[in-house]
Amino acid sequence: MFRIALLAVAAALALPAAAGDEDLKALREEVAQMKKSYEQRIEALEQRLAAAGAPKEQSQPAQDGSARAGAAGGFNPEVSLILQGQYRRMQDVPERAISGYWPAGGHDHGGDERGFSVDSSELIVSANISPYFRGMLNVALKDGEAEVEEAWFQTLGLGQGFTLKGGRFLSGIGYLNEQHPHAWDFADAPLMSKALFGEHYGQDGLQLKWVAPTDLFMEFGAEIGRGQNFPGTDRNQNGVGATSLFAHVGGDVGRSHAWRAGLSWLATRAKDREAHFEDTDAAGPNEVEGLFTGRSRTWIADFVWKWAPEGNPGYRNLKLQAELFRRTEDGDLACASGVATSPCAGSPALGKLNARQSGGYAQAVWQFMPHWRLGYRYDWLGSGSKHYVPATVFAALDPANAYFARYRPQRHTLMADWSLDEFSRLRLQFARDKSMQGVSDNQVALQYIMSLGAHGAHKF
Amino acid sequence: MKKFFLLILLAAALPVRAELRVFACEPEWAALVMELGGDKVNAWSATHALQDPHRIEARPSLIARARNAQLVVCTGAELEAGWLPAVLRESGNAGVQPGRPGHFEAAALVARLEIPLKLDRAEGDVHASGNPHIHLDPHNLLAVAAPLAKRMGELDAANAAHYAERQRAFVEKLRAAIARWEKEAAPLRGMRVVAQHRSFSYLFRWLGLVEAGTLEPKPGIEPGSAHLAQLVTQAKARQAKLIVRTPFDSPRPGEWLAERTGMPLATLPFTVGGSERAQDLFGLFDDTLAKLKATP
Structure with missing residues (x-):
């Protein structure tokens, strides 16, 4: 030419x-x-x-992005950091506890403080260890403490639909339990999660999952673990402290709808599980420890339905989510106090305590245009039935204590959030919290969530 | 309960259809696998032409399909980073994990455009490995076809010869089509085009079109009014002739610009299934060229 x-x-x-x-x-x-x-x-x-x-020559070295690690020995983990904080306006209640429920205590991510506060920052490091294993560490950083939320390995090469996870992990029971706070659709956890586990249930142990070879998604899982977390306690034993089983089923309906439903069961035991009570000391009430020893069984049913026109969640989408639980606890109640005049001095037994409680939440989150979402959540808990011998129990413990209340905690939550991009989110939330008997708390929260660095794929 | 588990075990033990089961991340790869495999493969696409492959949820149905796949064929170059890793890990399928023979990434086999010099989220949703939308240059399909057919033959040795034979036939057919397309598109050379996202960079480069701006201010960032206003003057100054979008991009920013500038807005099929005519890879390019040439 x-x-x-x-x-x-x-x-x-x-x-x-x-x-x-x-x-x-x-x-x-x-x-x-x-x-x-x-x-x-x-x-x-x-x-x-x-x-x-x-x-x-041009771009082959960039394959899998792994070549960029260079001389550092090929360790190229995905590192991400999540910054969260909020401004909160709510009533000053000294010891927040859900009426009628044994306080789960301990673990929470913040958000119970009034005014401005920084929630714990999550640092997440994960990588494939070899072609056969993957590892992940999630540390929640707060003032003076670094809490290991998750630290596990997972198999990649077991095949036949099996995956084994070992270490500390969030249990696969229910739907929300496996999600970290930054993935929540509201600024706080549902009342159900708070009542059942404090916030979420973590296991130190093993999880085996199996996905069935069918076009309909069917997943079965079993976990055994130490069981040191509420509703169980650390019992310093060689055996298994907690067992859980779960099954999930899911699929698509047309191009725009997807769903998942699940049923889970958790069994654990508690020994001298503590909660604050007041006693009936004639010399004036003392704060004493109520102690529960016995077994705890929890059933959870969960359901999620997502709609995205033509399977494109980017512009508009709707997410409906609900979980229900039923918990049965059978065991013995005792109390303990160091005060000599207290009826709880010498840790007397207060007879049998059997409790059956249930509740749940339902929520809808609607992205009506790019960047903007609106959500509503309704929480309810039943006081359920508690069986004990009042004469024995109330001889030592004040019957006015919130645990003995026959009350139906409820909460309505409304939220709006704005995400300019997929790595940042600002959220405004109003809640009318009636989880404590006699208190109607109107709460306002303004929250930010920022994700830095690699942000791995979220589960459904 | 026992009966139920027995049933499931039975289902697991049943001989699954003899075809090579392929999980394709995007319709173009499902179409390519069909070209190479014919009736010996069962190719299923995880996404369809009206879905943005960047933003897919790791839905249960995808996990179930990945569980049974013998081969996963994806673009790679981080296009599916938001969902595929979760799907594969949850599937419990050892054979299709990254690095295994059952995991095939097409973008690694071709020269990629727009490899960023700087990786900073301030630049938007940039892919370290460059622009992943490689399939709209048919020369890239030629480059992918041979290694893909080879991989299919490795996984399904009984039909290796069949795949090799079909690959040769496909390459021949595609070469002839490319010659035809290039002749047809010769008058388009040098035409200036505004695209919504950098979805068409490979197409533009192949046909010699010039990108005169994008509706997105930065990759993956939604078009804003300030940027669009600036784009009006920019498009006029650069004498842009056409705005193009994929079927899954929101039509509104393009329509807004079309109204302000008088430029036509064309919806290109982008991938197989993206229009009536784009029912296979050949139809995809036929229709794309027809729509580009329809510009006054």
């Missing part, structure tokens, strides 16, 4: 001078244009040749 252009140029130059100046000029222009066009095409062809011949 280049040769043709050259020939044309030569021909143009060799034209007899007899031709008119005008003709010559026009011809020269034409040839120049031809030449230019051919040169462009040759250049394009050369570029393509280079691209086809040498893709390896």
Whole structure:
């Protein structure tokens, strides 16, 4: 082709001078244009040749993104950091506890403080250990403490649908339990999660999951663990402290709908599980420890339905989510106090305590336009039935204690959040919290969640 | 309960259909697998043409499909980073994990455009490995077809010859089509085009079109009014002739710009299934060229 252009140029130059100046000029222009066009095409062809011949040099090293680790020994973990904080306006209640429920105590991520506060920051490091294992560490950082939320390995190569996880992990029971606070749709956990586990249930142990080889998603899981977390206690034993089983089923309905439903069961035991009570000391009430020893069984049913037009959640989507639970606890009640005049001095037994309680939450979160979501959540808990011998129990413990209350805690929560991009979120939330008998707490929360660094794929 | 488990075990033990089961992340790869495998493969696409492959949820149905797949064929280059890792890990399928023979990434096999010099989230949703939308340059399909057919033959040795034979036939057919398309598209060379997202960079480069701006201010960042206003003057100054969008991009920013500038807005099929005519890879390019050439 280049040769043709050259020939044309030569021909143009060799034209007899007899031709008119005008003709010559026009011809020269034409040839120049031809030449230019051919040169462009040759250049394009050369570029393509280079691209086809040498893709390896150009971008092959970038394969899997792993080559960037360079000399550091190939350790290239996904690191992400989540910053969260909020402003909260609510009533000043000295010891917040859900009426009628044994306080789960301990673990929480903040959000119970009035005014401005920083929630715990999550630092997450995860990577494939080898072709056969993956590891993950999630540390929640707060003032003066770093709590290991999760630290586990997971198999990648077991095959046949099996996955084994070992270490500390959030239990697969229910739906919300496996999610970290930054993935929640509200600024706080449902009352149900607070009543059942404090916030979520973590296991130190093993989890085996199996996905059935069917087009309908069916997953079965079993966990055994130490069981040191509420509703169990650390019992310093060789055996298994907690067992859980769960099954999930899910699928699509058309292109725009997807769902998942599950049923889970958790069994654990508690020994001298503590809660604050007041006694009936004639010399004036003392704060004493109520102690529960016995077994705890929890059933959870969960259901999630997501709608996204044509399977594109980016513009508009709707998420409906509900979980229900039923907990049965059977065991013995005791109390303990160091005060000599207290009826609890010497840790007397207060007879049998059997409790059956249930409740749940239902929520809807609607993204009505890009970046903006609205959500509503309704929480309810039943006081359920508690069986004990009042004469024995109330001889030592004050019957006015919140645990003995026959009360139905409820909460309505409304939230709006705005995410300018997928890595940041600002949220405004109003709640009317009637989880404590005699208190109607109107709460306002303004929250931010920022994700830095690699942000791995979220589960459904 | 026992009966139920027995049933499940039975289902697991049943001989699954003899075809090679392929989980394709995007319709273009499902189409390519079909071209190479014919009736010996069962290719299922995790996404369809009206879905943005960046933003997919790791739905239970995807996990169930990945569980049974023998081969996962995806773009790679971080296009599916938001959902595929979760799907694969949850599937419990050892054979299709990254690095295994059952895991195939197409983007690694071609020269990628727009590899960023700087990785900073302030630049938007940038992919370290470059622009992942490689399939709209058919030369890239040529480059992917041979290694893919080879991989299919490794996983399904009984049909290796069949795949190799179909790959040769496909390459021949595609080469002929490419020659035709390039001839047809020659008048488009140098045309200036505004795209919504950098979805068409490979197409533009192949056909010699010039990108005169994008509706997104930065990759993955939704178009805002300030940027759009600036784009009006920019598009006029650069004499842009056409705005293009994928079927899954919101039409509104493009319509807004079209109204302000008088440029037509074309919805290109982007992938197989993206329009009536784009029922396979050949239809995809036929229709794309037809829509580009329809510009006055």
